Amino acid sequence: MSEPILRAQKLDAADELAGLRAKFVLDEVVYLDGNSLGALPAAVPARMEDVVRRQWGSLRIRSWDESGWWTAPERIGDRIAPLVGAAPGQIVVGDSTSVNVFKALVAAVRLAGEGRDEIVVDATTFPTDGYIAESAARMTGCTLRPATPAEVPDVVTGRTAAVLLNHVDYRTGRLHDLPGLTAAVHEAGAVVVWDLCHSAGALPVGLDEHGVDLAVGCTYKYLNGGPGSPAFLYVRRELQDRFDSPLPGWNSHTEPFGMRPAYEPAAGAVRGRVGTPDILSMLALEAALEVWEGVPIDAVRAKSLALTDFFLECVAAYVPEGAVESLTPVAHAERGSQVALHCPGAGDVMKRLIENGVVGDFRPPDVLRFGFTPLYVGFADVERAARILAGTLS
Amino acid sequence: MSEPILRAQKLDAADELAGLRAKFVLDEVVYLDGNSLGALPAAVPARMEDVVRRQWGSLRIRSWDESGWWTAPERIGDRIAPLVGAAPGQIVVGDSTSVNVFKALVAAVRLAGEGRDEIVVDATTFPTDGYIAESAARMTGCTLRPATPAEVPDVVTGRTAAVLLNHVDYRTGRLHDLPGLTAAVHEAGAVVVWDLCHSAGALPVGLDEHGVDLAVGCTYKYLNGGPGSPAFLYVRRELQDRFDSPLPGWNSHTEPFGMRPAYEPAAGAVRGRVGTPDILSMLALEAALEVWEGVPIDAVRAKSLALTDFFLECVAAYVPEGAVESLTPVAHAERGSQVALHCPGAGDVMKRLIENGVVGDFRPPDVLRFGFTPLYVGFADVERAARILAGTLS
The missing domain is CATH 3.90.1150.10 (Aspartate Aminotransferase, domain 1)
Known part of the structure; x- marks a missing residue:
């Protein structure tokens, strides 16, 4: 041998x-594509059956309250929180990563305030972040400045409003220095947005510890949430009251069933919501996250x-x-x-x-x-x- | 008696x-809340089981091709199309209604062109449309003008860029005159966006016939797609090449796996996509739509x-x-x-x-x-x- x-x-x-493998449905294939689509956690099929047959099929509309559908986005956000080093109440789950990048980046520019009109974006980024950053720049009157993560400390200036960075490069697997780059962006007085798609569930992130402002991530890679499962958005607690979303849907209203004509944003992580969340995908993710219990x-x-x-x-x-x-x-x-x-x-x-x-x-x-x-x-x-x-x- | x-x-x-009732899971309850959450179509549970266990659990990443996940948003859009009077190739499914209202309204302002800086929004609208319209106006430099549908023909002018209307009022159930109001908006040279949440699957809409420009709708009411199932976006064929989305995610790129740094929008309905679609909710919707076969x-x-x-x-x-x-x-x-x-x-x-x-x-x-x-x-x-x-x- x-x-x-x-x-x-x-x-x-x-x-x-090693024992955790038994919590997944696997076969003789060597599956090294969990960074694209995580394997199926064994708890998911029975949960989905319950969600579909009992919660939707029998309880129907009552499930928004009785099955906890309404509160799922923040409840599931709080399950992700310890994996990325966040205290509870700062993460909301919903929408795609791209949509969350848009929310975070526009909100970051607004947080940065007047006189800052440049968005720095990782030149090596997964393309969607670049496309969305271009749209965010266009819609906030900013110019877009591509820079490699290594160049970021040198390119951030008093004009920089926001910097969008990837924690791990999707192509090479390179891990970037989140604490150091966050500090460099803050030193320039700008707001940082981290994309955690390739790090959440794979390594410690330390969002709170390192003072990250905003972060987004997907849940279908290392978090095994299923194909196209909803993404997450982190807004640091101290910034939540000033988080000014470009997508202020009714789910983020302080009183969504008040049906008020004027928008009044909710406090806390809820403010990052937009429309009605996709409950089936969301609750599959919730079942998938149970494998992390005690890990x-x-x-x-x-x-x-x-x-x-x-x-x-x-x-x-x-x-x-x-x-x-x-x-x-x-x-x-x-x-x-x-x-x-x-x-x-x-x-x-x-x-x-x-x-x-x-x-x-x-x-x-x-x-x-x-x-x-x-x-x-x-x-x-x-x-x-x-x-x-x-x-x-x- | x-x-x-x-x-x-x-x-x-x-x-x-009457025979269609057997295609749903129902009990002795008189369920008159299908305009909020449609009942469970009987075909959904077995389909979800297959999607979860076989497509995700066994085929895993291969399902993006082999199980047709990648093409689902337009394939399912084409199943909705005949119900709203649209020829194939104009509807894409994905994201929430609120997110689609944002895409449609910003794109509408851009379609309307220079010199038009006013968005007219239904003053009696479901609140989220109004909140999103306010954000779209803010981000495109427009002013927002609320008007009841009856007032629309009188308030549209050469300054009007876009008009956002509800086909059926969520509160009173009033059906608005889609052909007449669309004609009035067009007469003023503006672009119309219809919200079909409370009409899709309940009554004929005639999008193509009446020359509607853009429309959005939800799929969890009369289309029975399940809690928070993805919404749809209609872009009239003649406008697709000029549809300029504020959310240009990688899924709407002409070559998404080319991983190109420059955004080049795809042709057709695909251009309305953003990020990775939520496949579980999407395929539950596809199974749910089978009840419409021949209806x-x-x-x-x-x-x-x-x-x-x-x-x-x-x-x-x-x-x-x-x-x-x-x-x-x-x-x-x-x-x-x-x-x-x-x-x-x-x-x-x-x-x-x-x-x-x-x-x-x-x-x-x-x-x-x-x-x-x-x-x-x-x-x-x-x-x-x-x-x-x-x-x-x-």
């Missing part, structure tokens, strides 16, 4: 989170780093030198929970990998992307993935 | 749509009018004169699919009605609201509701 296989056995045997995010982070370390080791051991090149930083402080490999013909390579039971994804033009979800990926999976990758490339 | 009971029997016996909307309208006529008759027969007063117009051309009764102490009356198996809803300060969904409400239900109402009031 080869050395990596033995190592994997030892690592799995010592893995304190410390620090333990998740430790296992995530061990998994990506081990994957890079196995790739080095199995794959002929020069066939692939890691785009993911070696330093732990700069690594998210994925490994991106530059690989000629990556599109075809990923097809063959999937045919052979290893699911990652392909990002054009030539990147193989592998996500490692510590809740259900083990070290034997990692060894197997690297071994099959080597076979695919040879 | 009293006269209304006999009449109900005859009407039910002659009802060509002509004209037949639905004819039964709806017969139901509301009969309810008003029964109320007149059973309820002591002066105890309630209908706010819903007598003329068919001015009536939606609901009856609103002014009633002192309406909040308490509705509580007692619900305790006695008749579910409608209460709108402050003093309105009892009863919605009549022709797909599953019968004439015996109507008679019983009026009889129990009379008992509650005596």
